[in-house]
Amino acid sequence: MLSWFQKIMPREDRFFDMFNRHAACAISASQTLRQLLDGGPSVPELCTRLMQQEHQADIIAREVMLAIRRTFITPFDRGDIRGLISSMDDAVDQMNKTAKTIVLYEVSTFEQPMRDLGDTIVQAAATVSQIVPLLSAMRENAARLNVLVEDVTKIEERSDLLHDQGVKALYLGKGRDDPMAFIVGSEIYSHLEKVVDRLEDVAHRVSGIVIEHL
DSSP states (O other): OHHHHHHHSOOOTHHHHHHHHHHHHHHHHHHHHHHHTTOSTTHHHHHHHHHHHHHHHHHHHHHHHHHHHHOSSOSSOHHHHHHHHHHHHHHHHHHHHHHHHHHHTTOOOOOHHHHHHHHHHHHHHHHHHHHGGGGGGTTTTHHHHHHHHHHHHHHHHHHHHHHHHHHHHHHHTGGGTOHHHHHHHHHHHHHHHHHHHHHHHHHHHHHHHHHHHO
8 A cells, every 4th residue: 555655646856866966076076086186286275175075965965864854755765865875975975085194194296006096986986977867767777777887897896906006016116115105105095996986886876776676
C-alpha cells in the first residue's frame, strides 16, 4: 500500500538541483587545486579560494540534509540521498585538506607528477559532474551511467600509478638528502590521490543507487 501511495504522490525533485550545484562546486574546487599546483606566489591566494569553495559545498550539503528531514516523498531512498551527498562532500573536503597541508608547510613549488595528479582530479570531477544530472532519469540513463562510472574507475587507477611514481621519484631524488622534503611531499601526494578516491566513491555510490532502482 505504501509503495502504491508513493507512486501517486508528487516527488520532491529539488534534490537533483542541489546535487548538480554541489557537483559544480567540486569542478570549481578541482580547477583551483590544479591551478595552485602550478606553484608560484599565487598559491596562498588559491588555497584561500579553494577553502571558500569548500565552504560553499558544505552549505549545499547541509541544505540536502535539511531537505531530507522536511520532505515527505524523496526521489529515492533517504539513506541513499544522505550517502550520496556525504560522499560528494567528502571529495571537496579532501581537496580542502590538500590545500590546508600546502598552507601548513608553506609549499609553493610542486613536482610534475603532482600536477599530473591534479589533472586526474579535474578529469574525475568533470566526469562526476556528468554522472550526477543523469540521476534524475536513472532508468533511461543506466547504460550511460555505467560507462561514466567505469571512466572514473580508470581515472582512479591512473592516479594510483601517478602517486606511486611520484613518491618513488621523490624518495630517489631530493628526499635522500632532505628527509623533511620527502615527508611533506609524500603527504601532499597522499592527499591528492585520496581526492580521486573520494570522487570514485561518489561514482560507486551512484552505481549502487542505479542497481537498486533498475
